[in-house]
Amino acid sequence: MACIRPIYGGAVNAVGLTNPGIDQWCKEIAPKIDFRKYYLVGSILGEPEELKEMAIMLNDFNLRALEINASCPNDEGDILTNTKRVIESCESAKVNSRHPIILKLSVVHDVKTIIKEVKGIVEALSINSVPWDVIFPNRKSPLAKLGGGGVSGKIVQSFTWRLVRQITDITDIPVIGPSVWDFGDMERIRMMGAKAVSFGSVFLKYPWRPTLFVKKEKN
């Protein structure tokens, strides 16, 4: 069961990776997309063999990049704690994909080790939502039945932005900074060393803000 709950200054979700599956996406959805008009990044998670298969399937489409989602807090596997698996996932994607690889990290990863090993393999790093227990170790999640969920938005800025700074301190792999909530956040994230920003749960609370912010910045 997928679920989203608004919390003050953000959201907690246990949507996980619910979608019709890559076969259906490749057969029915992708052929209807104009990839020259819409710039898309594919995002995949799986065992190494599955990743290989998916990376090859997605070679048929002109994606801007292929993201390895190594950080979904709602995944039942060990991707948040298995450093070797994260690194092998990137290696598998690199060998089998024609697209630039983005690695999506979590604040709970062994970031130092991972970054050392993926240098030259991934083109950029992005950052996922934060497991509920990390933010609220003593408070029950409204999505406790679904494992607690991932927290995102303004409320996690101190966690996700600390990771931005930690990454930019140790590598020149470009970082895409998350948790934009207010207009000034984009500049704040860049000042921390991020080369780009991403809009996530701000869309849930203020769906107009990302477009407004981008337009405002252009003017």
Ligand SMILES: Cc1cc2nc3c(=O)[nH]c(=O)nc-3n(C[C@H](O)[C@H](O)[C@H](O)COP(=O)(O)O)c2cc1C
């Ligand atoms: C409702 C919802 C669903 C999400 N689903 C996914 C997902 O399927 N895969 C993923 O990698 N991240 C997922 N995320 C995480 C976001 O992509 C983003 O990394 C995270 O929310 C942190 O950014 P933010 O603080 O700007 O929201 C989801 C977030 C929300 C709020």
